[in-house]
Amino acid sequence: MDTLLKLDDFTMHYRTKAGWVQAVDGVTLSLARGQALGLVGESGCGKTSVAMSIMKLLPYNSKVVRGRILFEDRDIYSMSDEEVRRMRWKGIAMIFQAAMNSLNPVYRVGNQIVEAIVTHEPETSEREARERVASLFELVGIPKERVDHYPHEYSGGMKQRAVIAMALACNPKLVIADEPTTALDVIVQDKILREIDQIRRKINMSMIYISHDVSVIAEVSDVVAVMYAGKLVEMGPADNVFKKPRHPYTCGLMMAYPSILGDKHELATIPGEPPNLLDPPAGCRFHPRCDRASVECREADPVWRAVAEGHYTACHNPVEITGTWSEAVKALNGGERLGASSNA
Amino acid sequence: MVLPATPDMPDADDAILRVERLSKYYPVSRGFFQRRHLLLHAVDDASFEVRRGEVSGLVGESGCGKTTTGRLIARLILPTAGRIFVDNADVSKIQGSDLVEFRQKVQMIFQDPYESLDPRMTIFDIVTEPLNVNGIGNLEEREERVAEMLSLVGITPPSAFLFRFPHELSGGQRQRVAIARALVVNPTFVVADEPTSMLDVSIRTGVMKLLAQLREDLGISYLYITHDLAVARYLCDRIAVMYLGKIVEMGTAEEIVKEPLHPYTRALISAVPVPDPAIRRPVPNIKGGLSKPINPLPRCRFYERCPDARGVCADQNHPELKEVSGGRFVACHVL
Numbered sequence: 001m002d003t004l005l006k007l008d009d010f011t012m013h014y015r016t017k018a019g020w021v022q023a024v025d026g027v028t029l030s031l032a033r034g035q036a037l038g039l040v041g042e043s044g045c046g047k048t049s050v051a052m053s054i055m056k057l058l059p060y061n062s063k064v065v066r067g068r069i070l071f072e073d074r075d076i077y078s079m080s081d082e083e084v085r086r087m088r089w090k091g092i093a094m095i096f097q098a099a100m101n102s103l104n105p106v107y108r109v110g111n112q113i114v115e116a117i118v119t120h121e122p123e124t125s126e127r128e129a130r131e132r133v134a135s136l137f138e139l140v141g142i143p144k145e146r147v148d149h150y151p152h153e154y155s156g157g158m159k160q161r162a163v164i165a166m167a168l169a170c171n172p173k174l175v176i177a178d179e180p181t182t183a184l185d186v187i188v189q190d191k192i193l194r195e196i197d198q199i200r201r202k203i204n205m206s207m208i209y210i211s212h213d214v215s216v217i218a219e220v221s222d223v224v225a226v227m228y229a230g231k232l233v234e235m236g237p238a239d240n241v242f243k244k245p246r247h248p249y250t251c252g253l254m255m256a257y258p259s260i261l262g263d264k265h266e267l268a269t270i271p272g273e274p275p276n277l278l279d280p281p282a283g284c285r286f287h288p289r290c291d292r293a294s295v296e297c298r299e300a301d302p303v304w305r306a307v308a309e310g311h312y313t314a315c316h317n318p319v320e321i322t323g324t325w326s327e328a329v330k331a332l333n334g335g336e337r338l339g340a341s342s343n344a
Numbered sequence: 345m346v347l348p349a350t351p352d353m354p355d356a357d358d359a360i361l362r363v364e365r366l367s368k369y370y371p372v373s374r375g376f377f378q379r380r381h382l383l384l385h386a387v388d389d390a391s392f393e394v395r396r397g398e399v400s401g402l403v404g405e406s407g408c409g410k411t412t413t414g415r416l417i418a419r420l421i422l423p424t425a426g427r428i429f430v431d432n433a434d435v436s437k438i439q440g441s442d443l444v445e446f447r448q449k450v451q452m453i454f455q456d457p458y459e460s461l462d463p464r465m466t467i468f469d470i471v472t473e474p475l476n477v478n479g480i481g482n483l484e485e486r487e488e489r490v491a492e493m494l495s496l497v498g499i500t501p502p503s504a505f506l507f508r509f510p511h512e513l514s515g516g517q518r519q520r521v522a523i524a525r526a527l528v529v530n531p532t533f534v535v536a537d538e539p540t541s542m543l544d545v546s547i548r549t550g551v552m553k554l555l556a557q558l559r560e561d562l563g564i565s566y567l568y569i570t571h572d573l574a575v576a577r578y579l580c581d582r583i584a585v586m587y588l589g590k591i592v593e594m595g596t597a598e599e600i601v602k603e604p605l606h607p608y609t610r611a612l613i614s615a616v617p618v619p620d621p622a623i624r625r626p627v628p629n630i631k632g633g634l635s636k637p638i639n640p641l642p643r644c645r646f647y648e649r650c651p652d653a654r655g656v657c658a659d660q661n662h663p664e665l666k667e668v669s670g671g672r673f674v675a676c677h678v679l
Contacts, residue, residue, distance in 0.1 A: 042544040157633060185405040185571065190615040190628055212544065215617035219625075238621040256549045258574040260601055260616045261623075267578060269553060270546035273514050325620075 003073075004174060004206050005031040005054065005092075010067035012053050021277045023049040025230040026067070028304060031223075033173070036200060036207040038221030038238065040214055040253070044274060046230040047210045048097065051176045054208075055094055056084050071174075089120045093172035095163055097179045103151040103159060110137075110147035113166045120170050136165040140195060157188040164196060174206040181216065193220055214257050218242050223310075226250045229275050229285040232304070236311030243325050246307050246318040248290050255329065265329045284316065292317045359393040359429075360533055360565045361417065366390045366426035367589075368412050372638060385637040386412040388589035388645075389426070391665065394533070399559060399566045401580030401597065403573055405612075405634060409589040410569045414535040417567060418452045430533060448478055451526040455538040457518035461510040467494070467521055468506040474529045493524040496561075497554060516547035520554065527558065537569045552579055573616055577601045582671075585609045588637040588645045591665060594673040605674045607650050644677060652678050 012024040024046045031037050039047050052058050054069055056076050069076045071091060076084065096102045104112055110133050117129040124132075134144055140161040151159060160180065167175050177196065181189040197220055200207050211217050217224055218238060225235040226247065234247040245251045255268030272289040275281055281288055287297040294317060302314040321328045367390070369383040387409040394400040402410045415421050417428055419435050428435040430450055438446050451474075454460040461470055471490045475481060481489060494502035497520040510518055519539060526534055536555065540548045556579060558564055570576050576583050577597045584594045585606065593606040604610045611630035618625065629651045637645065644650070644657040656677045657663075665675045 042546060155633060185634070186573075186615040186617075187405065187611060187628055187630060188633065190617070190625075193617075194627070213617070214545070215619040218619045218621045219617050221621075242619060242621050253545060254619060256545045257619055258572075258578045259618060260574045260577060260613060261618050261620075264578065264598075267549045267552065269549045273516065273547065274544075 002033045003030050004033045004035075004071070006068075006070040007050075007054075008068045008070065010050075010053065010069055011065040012049060012058065013063050013065055014049075014059075015061045015063065016278070019278050020063075022280055023062075023230050023277060024053060026304070027227075027232050028067075029225055029232065029235060031174070031206055031208065033206055034200075034204040036197075036209065036220060036222045038209045038211065038217035038224045039227060040211055040217045040224060041227035042212055042253075042274060044277070045227045046277075047227055048178055049230075050227070051094065051178050051208065051210055054176060055088065055092060086120075089116060090170045090172060092174045092176065093167040093170065095167045095175065095177040095180050098183060102163060105151050108148050108150055109154065109162050113162070113169050116166055117169050132169065133165070136168060137162075139168070139199060140165045141191075157184055157192065160184060160188075160192055161195075164192070168199065168205075171203070172205065174208070175200075176208045176210070178210045179212070180209070182211070182213070189216075196220070214253055215259075226253070229280055230277055231285055231314065232312075233286065233315070234311075234313040236308065236313075240308060240311045244308075244321045245325075246311070246313040246320075247286075247315045248292050248317075248319055249286050251319050252289075254325075262326065284314075292319070358395050360396045360398075360431060361394040361567065362429040362432075363390060363392050363413075363417070364427045364429070366413070366416060366428060367424045368409075368416055368421065369424045374638075382639045385589045385640055387416065387423075388637065388640075388662075390586070390589070390591050391426075392584050392591060392594060394565055394567055397559070397563050397565055398582065399556075399568055399580045401576035401583040402567060402569045402586060403571065403576050403583055403612075404586035405571060407588075407634060407636065408586045409637075410571075410586050411537055413586070414452070414537050414567060414569050418450055418535050419446065420452070444478065448474075448529040449531055450533045450535065451529065451531040453519075453522055453526050453534060453536045453539045456542050457515060457522050458510075458542070460522055461518055463510055466507050466509060467499075467513075470510070470521060471525050471528055474525060478529060480529065489528060490524075493528045494521075496527070496558070497521070497524045498550070499524065514547070515543050516551060519543060519551055523551075523554065523558075527562070527564070530562075531564065533565050533567075535567045535569070538571070539568075540575060541570065541572065548575075555579065573601065573613060585612065588635075588640070590645050590662060590675065591673075592646065592675050594665070595671065599672060605668065605672075605679055606646075606676050607652050607678075608646050611649075611651075654678060 007027050007029050010024060010027045014021040014023050027050060041047050064077055113133045114129045117124055117132060118126060133147060137144055137147060142158055142161050181192055209217060209220055221238050224238045224241040226233050228249045234241060234250045245254060252268055252270040258267060270289050275285060283299050284297045284302050287293040296316045302316050304312055304314045306312050307318060366387055368387040369385055372382050372384050374380045374382055402413060404410045416423050422436055468490055471493060472486050475486045491502040499505050499520050540551050543551060568580055580597045583597050583600045584591050587608050593609045604613050611628040614625060615628040631649045642661045644662050647653050647657050663675045663677045665673045667673050
């Protein structure tokens with residue numbers, strides 16, 4: 001497949017008064033044209049740092065320690081500022097977290113999008129830009145007459161839609177959506193996720209969805225990557241990851257999610273709390289919270305390796321689920337350890 | 345955390361909380377030169393009850409009035425109309441020493457543990473404050489009680505946390521401290537307003553299990569306010585669904601989740617994402633977006649968005665909540 005974006009052992013740290021925060025550590029992944037990647041993990045696991053790294057929007061106290069990010073085979077971190085500026089919005093656009101607050105309250109919504117278009121495509125006239133904004137609004141489902149309204153006249157869902165329209169304004173090849181619907185109610189969330197998905201398929205755009213919500217990621221992604229404490233712990237086709245998760249953290253995360261479907265199952269608690277990334281635990285960063293941890297896990301950092309076609313994990317004792325996921329959940333409710341029957 | 349099935353419909357005396365035709369209107373102003381004074385019907389004619397030892401869920405989207413209902417019950421605000429009974433005492437009429445007692449009996453846990461704990465107080469000060477305010481015990485007894493509460497909510501060992509400040513604690517630990525503060529005065533009824541929505545998944549389950557455990561151990565009844573139906577299903581015996589200030593459906597948690605009757609509940613449930621890529625959910629059957637109940641028209645609140653709306657829904661006032669089977673209530677003209 002045609003690779004659009006590639007992260008190769010990308011490692012980025014933040015300098016703070018207390019020391020270096022190892023926010024992103026050895027992330028390797030690639031994204032094909034037209035593909036949707038879901039990056040899931042809890043707060044502070046480094047998801048947003050990965051997004052900011054791809055956009056090259058890192059703050060002054062950050063440092064790329066090693067690794068590369070290639071967008072269309074070009075290393076983002078060896079591009080000049082001018083090249084990066086051209087790549088942003090036309091190549092990669094971003095829907096920021098809390099998008100509702102990312103609109104400028106004193107400018108009309110339409111004008112803010114026109115500005116983005118004219119800045120990034122100087123050859124476009126303002127009238128053409130206006131026409132494009134009108135068609136974008138239609139695409140995301142905002143009535144045309146709202147173009148000249150101010151952000152405060154919009155509801156939360158409409159602001160979110162406007163921000164999506166803005167991200168799509170310059171026909172980017174990749175859109176990164178950082179928690180695009182977290183602040184919204186479920187019905188609005190459902191509508192917006194369906195809309196983004198339709199648009200993505202229509203114009204064959206790549207997407208990176210970032211969310212803490214396993215179920216949102218399950219619904220919109222082709223490929224799922226799970227992050228924990230700055231590291232990727234598992235990545236693979238959404239079907240594989242959700243049916244046969246291999247990393248104990250992925251299993252724990254899925255087991256902790258209450259579901260509205262099927263029979264009620266016991267919710268799992270992952271003991272302890274995520275580590276402080278100033279001084280992450282040696283070996284596997286998940287080992288203090290993992291019930292499968294062995295001596296090896298405390299000492300050696302697990303290698304990122306393939307466990308199935310396109311399915312990778314970094315774990316010394318990966319979980320082996322032989323039956324269906326719901327059977328595994330039932331077995332766990334019966335007090336069995338996950339995958340214990342098939343794994344020594 | 346699979347809870348036992350709810351016992352049969354009890355008599356009224358078994359209710360620790362009874363809400364009767366509760367309403368709260370807020371004045372809002374529109375226009376500048378022709379100023380009009382309108383009323384926002386935050387809670388409108390809501391009736392429900394919570395039985396002793398039960399967890400009742402109040403579920404709805406933002407702006408539906410669920411938090412206002414919680415604040416009314418805790419008497420942080422007073423109702424425009426209607427009555428609230430806690431242990432058969434009319435909450436808005438309680439005065440003097442009875443009010444002091446009421447404040448101990450009914451406690452509240454707030455959504456955001458980053459906002460609800462004073463950053464300049466130590467954990468010990470935070471959890472003792474309700475004891476100080478109510479003049480319970482001497483210093484020694486208070487210390488003992490605080491240590492007991494902290495270990496009960498899983499802040500162990502308490503001695504390691506007593507003189508720390510909230511910023512030294514993680515989100516989950518802070519919410520546990522907030523729970524300890526609410527429970528230190530031995531309440532019988534707790535209004536929990538989205539206590540887990542700010543927490544991460546792996547931490548959230550722990551707090552949910554703690555709340556369920558405390559109910560078992562201490563026999564506390566809860567009103568659990570949440571926007572998340574999946575969470576409500578796990579924690580609550582019964583669920584009331586609210587839409588624009590009105591309760592549109594009530595029943596046991598499993599009934600609501602598995603066989604929703606009201607068109608709004610059906611849409612709400614079908615919009616919840618499921619963690620299985622193989623399942624393609626149907627598009628929720630609902631029109632338009634949420635509006636605000638400002639001087640609402642005398643018709644069904646859900647009329648504009650309802651896929652099943654008929655003439656009767658516009659012609660008649662908002663339907664009353666009717667019992668369709670034992671303990672199952674729906675407010676809909678069409679059903």
